[in-house]
Amino acid sequence: MTAAVDVDHVSKSFRVYRDRNQSIKQTLLSGRRAVYDRFEALKDVSFEVPEGSTFGLLGRNGSGKSTLLKCMARILNPDSGSITTRGRVAAMLEVGSGFHPELSGRENVYLNGSILGMTRQELDRKFDQIVAFSGVERFIDQPVKNYSSGMYVRLGFSVAIHVEPDVLLVDEVLAVGDMEFQEKCMDKFAQFRREGRTVIVVSHGIEQMRTFCDHAAWLDNGVLQDVGVASDIVDEYADSGHAVTAGPGGGVRHGSGEVQFTRLSLVDEHGDEVSEARAGAPATFRLSFEASERIERPVFGVQLHTVDGMHLWSLHGRDSGFVPEAVERGSGSVDVRVEHLPFAPGAYTISATAQDEHRTHMYDSLQHAGHFTVLGGGFRTSGGMLALDGSLLDLRQG
Amino acid sequence: MSQVERESRREERRVTLNLMRNLTLREIRAQYKRTFLGRVWSLINPLAQIAVYSIVFGLLFQLPVAPGTNSGLEVFPLWIGVGVIVWGFISGSVAAGMSSMLDNAGLLTKVYFPRSVLPVSSVLSSSFNFGIELLVLLAVMALVGGPLVLLYAPLLVPLLVLTFAFVLGISMVLSVASIYFRDLRHLWSIFSQVWMYASGVLFSVELVRERQEAFAADGVDLPLVAIFQANPAERFIEAYRNILYDFAVPTWDIWVTLLIWSAASLIVGKLVFDRLARDIVEEI
Structure with missing residues (x-):
């Protein structure tokens, strides 16, 4: 080049x-x-x-x-x-x-x-x-x-x-x-x-x-x-401005640390950890954390990337209308539910953030710590990043 | 490779010329936008000045002016009109040219283009107005003094080119210098007053010669006329008066003097400009 x-x-x-x-x-x-x-x-x-x-x-x-x-x-x-x-x-x-x-x-x-x-x-x-x-x-x-x-x-x-x-x-x-x-x-x-x-x-x-x-x-x-x-x-x-440490699951973390994510994973309907999801099927991501003190009105967020780093989707509590009154000291988890996972077969990572109510302070950001694979499923794809609920039909002529 | 380079250089020149043209048009179009009289204003200003000077210097002071060599004209307002209009161009276009860089600071800091486009298009747009004024003056001269003047009118073209070069050189120097020293704009308005009187806009060289002879009679040898005529603006006005008032060809020594002044001004202007304009953006 x-x-x-x-x-x-x-x-x-x-x-x-x-x-x-x-x-x-x-x-x-x-x-x-x-x-x-x-x-x-x-x-x-x-x-x-x-x-x-x-x-x-x-x-x-x-x-x-x-x-x-x-x-x-x-x-x-x-x-x-x-x-x-x-x-x-x-x-x-x-x-x-x-x-x-x-x-x-x-x-x-x-x-x-x-x-x-x-x-x-x-x-x-x-x-x-x-x-x-x-x-x-x-x-x-x-x-x-x-x-x-x-x-x-x-x-x-x-x-x-x-x-x-x-x-x-x-x-x-x-x-x-x-x-x-x-x-x-x-x-x-x-x-x-x-x-x-x-x-x-x-x-x-x-x-x-x-x-x-x-x-x-x-x-x-x-x-x-x-x-x-x-x-x-x-x-x-992004990491340069913060003290970055290695987190669990091969991820990197920064933040003030009042809340720390311990595990980011894909779970099935019984709450058991799995590593694979099917394109178009429901998927639930579990963000497990440990709080060292009581935190008022935290905003949790999730980000999904392809393994080579392309940012596909983010959602946080403010946009989702989910800001709990407080999390108490101790461990806990938040689930992110996706009804139809529209990703093409491939490998993806999960990242999570916990911020204050105004999203100006970062308690914890754990990047690329969870991994999952998408397999072919109900949503078909012949190429590209996404798998959508699409089909070819209706040949017309003349 | 050289073919490609030549091609790209030609392209760049085309772009620069187009920019110059558009900036000049911008100045010309915007100048009298939304005024009731529009472009007529560019004629009213000199007319008012001519009227005032004619009353003060022609009527009250009765300044002597030699009749036009070939035209036989003896109309003080026309004689002073040539001076006022030529001087108006010289001082006005330098004033506009020198602020062309500061006025377009926003452009200079945001876009690259050959910086000299700004003073050049400013002086070009002043020249456009000057051209119209000259045409009006020419028409008036033909009406009052007879159509003979039209025979000499083509000489105005090379003269205008020389004046343009002279004024452009000064504008280029001052346009960059005024960014380093903002006072220059104010200084210029004072200086141009002095320069106007020194250029014989309002009185003829005869007056100076009389004074020199009077001094000489007292035993004081002062080369007043030589000093007076060393002023390039005086020479320019003299050349325009030769053509428009005397209906005559300016003498060859006037042409040579003007050529030297114009070339010197343009060369110095270009050298100073290229040197100072390089890092001008940091100083704005």
Whole structure:
């Protein structure tokens, strides 16, 4: 596989002025140059983004990920090292930048498109598509200052996504518009992937990263920590903030520990532990725990993954309407019941979390500690991740 | 490989030109949006100035102006009109060009494109207005002074190109410099006042020559005229007056001077711009 973007020993530092001389008077009076410190945003970062991948840049605020994205977009220049990109690069760091409020939507599409690097012929060709995608057809000849903020963002996003670059750089702009529009965007990104284009995303929504990206790099304080398959990197990143210990069943755990899961398992209708379930049959997951003290209104959660880390399903007590008044000191368990397990035959893992009522504090998170296998069953599947209650029927002709 | 590279460079140039065109159109279209008189405003402003200056300097001060060489025109408002309009372009487009980077800070920090597009399209849109003003001036001159002026009108094209280059160079330097030193914008408004008087917008070189001769009679040798004419803006205005007021071809030494000034301004502008614009995003 060739690299779409090759980041080669890139370092970047910024001046942080202690007192900024932004006037000639200050410079003349002080008779010296402004005093500044150097802040190293990126330190000798090297990695390759494979062509056709959806690549995530992970890291805390201030870890340098946005700086790196801006370097890739050529908005910033690295102090040393180089970034080589193959093909056309477009950056979507802010949608609708360069819109002029007094100009009409139509004029702004042309203006914004040319800012993002489209030629006139290209814009003529894609104009109708862009407008249709944004859903603001009726207002396209109105000045954009009359647009609602949603319309504004949708039009801007629509222009950006139609640039159809070889490499698209996206900075936390996945959450625009309503649900329907977001789905359209996800479709468009999926189409990008199918067409072999490379998408590089910066985000700190780690669950989104896990499902959206196939590769990722993790930065901390400007230093590259690791790069590789997205789910591994996301796990590593998620664990990094917490003291991680090995848990039972080969899982990893973190959390404050007032409640600790002892066993995550699949059980049959008698409550006996089993290791296999059938596609389409009922399944019950038992989350056994030990509480070292009384916990008020805990929120339990379960997550199911394929063994290679693809996140398939999560449910927690708040969404399920199940928040018990309290758990008392001692051992106990919570069951998660699924009426028809829609998974294709294969191997899966069980993870569990216990959080406080507002889901801001983690008592315990035990990841990938339970294992089970799905066998063929009532729900048939010929391929893919799921087994659904489907069938072929009804041949019609003529 | 070189074929591919050449292709991609050509593509990049096409994109840049398209962007320049669209940004220029944005400036031109947005400028008078939602005003009742629209584009007419770009003519009303100089007209008002011409009226005021004509009353003060023509009527009250009775400043002497030599009649047009070939046109025989002796209409003070027209003479001052050329100066006001040319000067308006020089100072106005530099002021607009120098703020072109700061005004588009949002764009600079979010998208990559060749940074020089901003000052260039700003000066281009000013030139568009200037072009219209020149056409109106040309029509008025033809009406008042006779159609002879139309014979010399094509000379305005190379002259306009030189003026554009001269103004663009200054704008490029100031557009990046004003990001490092925000005071420059305010300083410029003062400086342009001084520069206007030094450029002979409101009085002719005759006045300066009289003063020099008066000094010389007192035994003080001051090369006032030479100093006056060392000012490039004065030379530009002189060239426009040659064509539009005198109905004459500017002398070759004027052309050479203007060419040198324009080339120097553009080269220095480009060098400074390329050097300072590289890391401009960090300073905004």
